Amino acid sequence: MNNKKQAITIKGTKDGLTFIIDETSSLELIMKELETKLSSKVVDQDQPMVKVNIDLGNRYLSNEMKEELLEIVRNKQNLVINEITSNVLTKEEAQEWYEELEISTITRIVRAGQKLHVKGDLLLIGDVNPGGSVSATGNVYILGRLNGIAHAGIDGNQEAIIAAAYMNPTQLRISGFLSRSPDFETEGLFMECAYVDQKTEQILIDRLQTLTTIRPGLGSIERRMING
Amino acid sequence: MGEAIVITSGKGGVGKTTTTANVGTSLALLGKKVCLIDTDIGLRNLDVVMGLENRIVYDVVDVVQERCRVKQALVRDKRFDCLHLLPASQTSDKSAVTPEGIQRIVAELKQDYDYILIDCPAGIEQGYKNAIAGADKAVVITTPEKSSVRDADRIIGLLEKEEGMESPHLIINRIRTHMVKSGDMLDINDIVEVLAIDLLGIVADDDEVIKSSHHGEPVAFQPNTKASISYRNIARRILGESVPLMSLEEDKGMMAKVKKFFGIKS
Numbered sequence: 001m002n003n004k005k006q007a008i009t010i011k012g013t014k015d016g017l018t019f020i021i022d023e024t025s026s027l028e029l030i031m032k033e034l035e036t037k038l039s040s041k042v043v044d045q046d047q048p049m050v051k052v053n054i055d056l057g058n059r060y061l062s063n064e065m066k067e068e069l070l071e072i073v074r075n076k077q078n079l080v081i082n083e084i085t086s087n088v089l090t091k092e093e094a095q096e097w098y099e100e101l102e103i104s105t106i107t108r109i110v111r112a113g114q115k116l117h118v119k120g121d122l123l124l125i126g127d128v129n130p131g132g133s134v135s136a137t138g139n140v141y142i143l144g145r146l147n148g149i150a151h152a153g154i155d156g157n158q159e160a161i162i163a164a165a166y167m168n169p170t171q172l173r174i175s176g177f178l179s180r181s182p183d184f185e186t187e188g189l190f191m192e193c194a195y196v197d198q199k200t201e202q203i204l205i206d207r208l209q210t211l212t213t214i215r216p217g218l219g220s221i222e223r224r225m226i227n228g
Numbered sequence: 229m230g231e232a233i234v235i236t237s238g239k240g241g242v243g244k245t246t247t248t249a250n251v252g253t254s255l256a257l258l259g260k261k262v263c264l265i266d267t268d269i270g271l272r273n274l275d276v277v278m279g280l281e282n283r284i285v286y287d288v289v290d291v292v293q294e295r296c297r298v299k300q301a302l303v304r305d306k307r308f309d310c311l312h313l314l315p316a317s318q319t320s321d322k323s324a325v326t327p328e329g330i331q332r333i334v335a336e337l338k339q340d341y342d343y344i345l346i347d348c349p350a351g352i353e354q355g356y357k358n359a360i361a362g363a364d365k366a367v368v369i370t371t372p373e374k375s376s377v378r379d380a381d382r383i384i385g386l387l388e389k390e391e392g393m394e395s396p397h398l399i400i401n402r403i404r405t406h407m408v409k410s411g412d413m414l415d416i417n418d419i420v421e422v423l424a425i426d427l428l429g430i431v432a433d434d435d436e437v438i439k440s441s442h443h444g445e446p447v448a449f450q451p452n453t454k455a456s457i458s459y460r461n462i463a464r465r466i467l468g469e470s471v472p473l474m475s476l477e478e479d480k481g482m483m484a485k486v487k488k489f490f491g492i493k494s
Contacts, residue, residue, distance in 0.1 A: 130378060
């Protein structure tokens with residue numbers, strides 16, 4: 001096997017192991033080689049868990065194929081899959097990714113009983129009235145009054161924020177977190193933002209200006225590429 | 229060619245029927261040919277408020293189901309020749325008429341009348357869909373209560389989706405000045421800010437309104453109550469006049485001086 005070109009190269013890095021998969025070998029061969037390589041006790045049973053990154057190079061794997069590959073690695077007790085990377089995206093994935101990155105600018109009033117959902121960030125120029133709700137997979141920016149419900153990071157992005165020119169919501173939701181208005185009548189506040197504080201695991205509301213320190217990279221393409 | 233205006237609110241009991249009767253009467257007072265249509269089938273009251281119940285022979289269901297012609301079902305007002313009412317049926321329910329049926333009736337009436345006011349039932353179901361089918365314009369009624377403003381907001385959202393309908397106008401009904409002042413009721417400005425549509429008029433909460441509808445005589449006939457002036461102002465605004473909003477203040481402010489000038493007791 002040594003003189004042949006290897007289908008899988010295993011490299012140790014500070015982040016654990018990286019399996020580099022040769023792009024020209026057939027999938028069957030890769031699976032077989034993975035089995036043999038892993039069975040030949042690469043890691044000691046007593047050692048702590050080792051993170052594994054799989055680098056597919058210019059190969060595209062469907063989800064089922066990925067699952068098969070993961071299954072083989074998972075069967076080894078000490079290995080945890082950290083990430084599977086590939087240089088290739090399908091058109092749909094690219095489209096979806098693009099949508100996630102986009103800011104949708106919408107001018108309207110979201111009235112009672114109406115729902116507005118966008119992929120990516122939402123920039124709403126207009127009000128959200130009581131009983132109305134807006135949601136986005138990314139951030140929610142409202143250039144108007146937020147009197148209803150806003151849900152940012154609806155697919156699980158906890159870094160998402162909600163910013164509003166006038167903040168007096170009935171509910172704020174970010175990813176899986178929820179906060180509601182107090183039971184007494186409140187006057188809203190101008191130029192506020194809401195974010196999830198990782199320490200207290202709560203939604204906090206603060207002045208818009210604090211965003212520079214809390215989410216410095218907000219809106220930059222690099223940050224969004226990573227989240228995408 | 230006349231204009232069809234639907235009067236709606238979403239919530240019940242905010243004064244759709246009273247407003248229809250009084251704005252209709254005010255328009256007739258200004259010399260316009262007006263027809264009122266009650267689409268609250270099964271729960272008709274527009275005829276009662278107008279005091280015309282004893283004159284009903286046919287109703288809107290009979291017209292839609294072609295048991296009679298539109299002209300036969302119209303009831304002439306006892307005070308004006310130019311004011312007519314197409315009453316709702318008391319026995320059928322809302323499914324007895326279709327949006328197309330109402331549309332046909334309204335189109336026919338538009339030939340003969342300047343204004344057709346359609347009294348919409350509460351809710352956003354079939355009855356509402358029937359009522360708005362033939363309308364060119366909509367007037368949304370709300371009271372300064374949160375629940376009523378919420379429903380008005382919902383209705384405005386639905387009306388905005390209707391094709392060929394102009395942006396609705398707003399009437400704020402049953403304003404109690406002292407409660408607004410003490411902060412126990414919504415302020416007019418707050419309501420207009422939330423709903424973000426043009427304000428057509430405001431009407432104060434007035435015992436005279438209840439009294440007059442009890443006697444089957446719309447309050448708009450009375451020359452000098454606050455409510456009747458409000459309704460007549462609304463009618464004038466519908467005709468395109470620009471009439472400033474009436475002050476609802478009860479103190480000796482500008483209004484008192486004006487009233488004194490005209491010799492009106494308040």
